[in-house]
Amino acid sequence: MFIVIEEAGDFLGMAHQLQEKLVMYRHHLHAVPELDLSLPRTTAYVKEVLESMGLKPTPVGESGLTVTIGGQHTGKVILIRADMDGLPIQEETDLSFASLNGNMHACGHDLHTSMLLGAAEILKANEEQLHGTVKLMFQPGEETLHGAKMMIENGILENPKVDAAMMLHVLTGMPIPVGQFVLPEAGEAISASSDWFEVIIRGRGAHGAMPSAAVDPLNVAAHLHLALQGIISREISPMESAVLTIGVMEGGNTNNVIPYTARMKGSVRSFNATLRDKMETRIHEISAGIGETFQAKVEVIYTRGCPEVQTDNGLNRQMRTTIANTFGASSFIGITQLIPGGKLMGSEDFAFVSQAVPSTSVFINAGNTEEGYGYPMHHPKTMFSDEVLYKGAAAYAAFARDWLESNR
DSSP states (O other): OOOOOTTTHHHHHHHHHTHHHHHHHHHHHHHSOOBTTBOHHHHHHHHHHHHHTTOOOEEETTTEEEEEEEOSSOOEEEEEEEEOOOBSOOOOOOOTTOOOSSOBOOSSHHHHHHHHHHHHHHHHHTGGGOSEEEEEEEEOOTTTTOHHHHHHHTTTTTTTTOOEEEEEEEEOSBSSOTTOEEEOOSSSEEEOOEEEEEEEEEOBOEETTOGGGOBOHHHHHHHHHHHHHHIIIIISOTTSOEEEEEEEEEOOSSTTEEOSEEEEEEEEEESSHHHHHHHHHHHHHHHHHHHHHTTOEEEEEEEEEEOOEEOOHHHHHHHHHHHHHHHOTTSEEEHHHHSGGGOBSSOOTTHHHHHHSOEEEEEEEOOBGGGTOOSOTTSTTOOOOGGGHHHHHHHHHHHHHHHHHHTO
16 A cells, blocks of 8 residues: 655655755766766765755765664665766766866766755655655766675665665656656566676787688687677577677787787676576687687686666555655656666666665656757766756655655
């Protein structure tokens, strides 16, 4: 059963009153993006803002922060997360607050962080009505898929022990209204796992005029590239989704010399653990087989990134109830209405949290294609509308309150 909060609009009203402050937070963070797990300026700023609210943030590992709100009434613990890191992209927008340091918040993490700061202020002001505890997770290293796992290893899900979790992510360049929410429907994976591999091919070099004296690693690489694509086209059911991309093929440095070595790098994405394991196994087997066929030595270095993001059916229903109560029944669409199949092939390291505790996700569009937001995320010209900041803050706060109320 999910509680309908009669005064649900109160959190929205409070969030709207914070809009100017949220814009200030976002513009500050956007101008100073930092990378991976090294976010000294970002973390210091977030800590300062939280302390100004009377909260006591605690460091979690490298650059991570957490703070708890509530606890006056016994109950469960809900975690709400924002990621804080940027990307190594030179910004090419004409925004007055554009980054000049060679990095860029091209994925909207500056908005997420600002929204969660707004949610913190709303929840702090309403601590007495929280039937349990809200734990805020300010996370570094999402883009490199390092941060969530690092924070889990440093105890973010303990003391107090987290019972459920939620993340929010902005979208841009979408053909839906700015401010419209996109919600998961059935409880299942909504974004793919992400792994990387490197193949080092060692052959025997020779003069370009004497290929018979060589074991040509470039020839091996060409055959291996084609063979690996056969995993997707011939070994995986068309009813399942997976991607194997070769992003690097390199070797040699002049036109009349067969080199000794060549190298390939690629990535693998899928939506279930069994398929993920199968693809790793087959990459090793096919690489070894192609190497043996052409008398080369082949080494595969396979690195696990993050698993798929799982969503919980009950939490998804609560999210739909909260968004409808807070913003209106027409404020959201299901993810399958925007993306056929309802799955994002991109990866998100909130997956580590979703594998540990029941979790859900919510997306909000921060840029309509017909209103000048024509570039996708991770593009040097991508932009996001400040207009959605208060809505994100309200969504974070209202969901946390409603889930605790529904699970008393």
